[in-house]
Amino acid sequence: MMVVRPFLRDGVDVYVRGDDEVYFVFLATRKRITAKVKPLLIQSLAWLDGSENVDSLAERMARLHGADARDQFVAFLAYLEHKGIVIESDWLTFTGLDEQTLALQQRQLSS
Numbered sequence: 001m002m003v004v005r006p007f008l009r010d011g012v013d014v015y016v017r018g019d020d021e022v023y024f025v026f027l028a029t030r031k032r033i034t035a036k037v038k039p040l041l042i043q044s045l046a047w048l049d050g051s052e053n054v055d056s057l058a059e060r061m062a063r064l065h066g067a068d069a070r071d072q073f074v075a076f077l078a079y080l081e082h083k084g085i086v087i088e089s090d091w092l093t094f095t096g097l098d099e100q101t102l103a104l105q106q107r108q109l110s111s
Contacts, residue, residue, distance in 0.1 A: 003081050007050035007089035024085050040065050041076045050089020
């Protein structure tokens with residue numbers, strides 16, 4: 001896993017159906033990914049705001065649901081990252097844009 005501080009990507013809507021099914025819809029392309037997962041993993045999506053690192057989140061999962069849940073959570077994050085649903089919270093800084101363009105893009109994202 002490459003993401004350090006997981007963040008649910010802007011432009012992806014999340015829909016939950018029942019207790020164990022979640023849909024991720026990419027708004028720009030209407031691409032939809034469906035995942036059947038345990039309810040505790042669906043609940044953990046609320047944690048993915050970029051404020052905590054993966055280790056901290058995984059430890060929280062272990063405290064709440066046990067060591068097996070920790071491993072499931074890490075695997076779920078890896079899946080979300082692979083699908084482009086979870087990214088680094090400060091992804092824009094890794095684009096290689098010059099400072100002026102970067103500042104413009106950050107202003108546009110903040111509006």
